Amino acid sequence: MIVGSSGSGKTTLLNMIGLLDRATSGTILIDGVDTSTLNDNQLASFRNSKLGFIFQFSNLLTDLTVLENVLLPRKIHGALEGAEEEAKTLLKTVGLESQFNKFGNKVSGGQAQRVAITRALINKPAIVLADEPTGSLDSISAETTVQLLKSLNRKLNQTFVIITHERPQFGEVDKVITVKDGRIIEGELETSMA
Ligand SMILES: Nc1ncnc2c1ncn2[C@@H]1O[C@H](COP(=O)(O)OP(=O)(O)OP(=O)(O)O)[C@@H](O)[C@H]1O
Numbered sequence: 001m002i003v004g005s006s007g008s009g010k011t012t013l014l015n016m017i018g019l020l021d022r023a024t025s026g027t028i029l030i031d032g033v034d035t036s037t038l039n040d041n042q043l044a045s046f047r048n049s050k051l052g053f054i055f056q057f058s059n060l061l062t063d064l065t066v067l068e069n070v071l072l073p074r075k076i077h078g079a080l081e082g083a084e085e086e087a088k089t090l091l092k093t094v095g096l097e098s099q100f101n102k103f104g105n106k107v108s109g110g111q112a113q114r115v116a117i118t119r120a121l122i123n124k125p126a127i128v129l130a131d132e133p134t135g136s137l138d139s140i141s142a143e144t145t146v147q148l149l150k151s152l153n154r155k156l157n158q159t160f161v162i163i164t165h166e167r168p169q170f171g172e173v174d175k176v177i178t179v180k181d182g183r184i185i186e187g188e189l190e191t192s193m194a
């Protein structure tokens with residue numbers, strides 16, 4: 001979990017870990033790969049296969065169905081075999097079995113966020129990065145989303161890096177990193193992946 005006051009640099013840090021922004025100095029090692037050596041194409045492919053993203057707003061494409069939204073990163077990745085079944089299984093896990101064919105703008109905010117979580121997981125990323133995933137949700141949807149993220153973390157053995165202003169919502173977590181004025185003042189960023 002990454003915490004810190006507004007403007008402290010949390011999103012900046014997450015966007016660098018997520019290879020959306022390049023660091024002007026230092027190196028970002030993911031799974032032993034020095035990402036500063038990758039060119040733009042390699043970066044895009046690395047991002048698509050190793051990382052999943054969840055943002056504050058679910059950013060679903062409104063002219064695609066729930067199922068199509070989830071399948072999109074997989075289409076970009078190119079490994080479509082069995083993808084639809086996997087997407088349906090994941091959507092069932094998050095309680096959306098009856099919503100497959102609804103369009104992106106016809107589901108509630110909480111449901112849309114669960115679709116976004118599913119979309120982040122479809123390529124089985126080693127790391128899921130979430131920037132205030134419950135920030136736009138009412139308290140009940142937020143609680144459901146938190147429980148979902150925690151159970152997926154245990155079940156799928158994936159690393160979740162979550163920025164939140166609502167630390168207590170998450171209860172017990174493995175590690176907390178506090179950012180202040182662009183620096184980590186508590187916790188270690190370095191982590192090993194199983
Ligand atoms: N593209 C940018 N160019 C220059 N400065 C930026 C840029 N994006 C953010 N900043 C600045 O960097 C600092 C950290 O911003 P960042 O968005 O990482 O904060 P944050 O911790 O995520 O805040 P919040 O909790 O409000 O989302 C802020 O002072 C911000 O104004």
Ligand SMILES: [Mg+2]
Pocket residue numbers: 010011012131
């Ligand atoms: Mg931010």
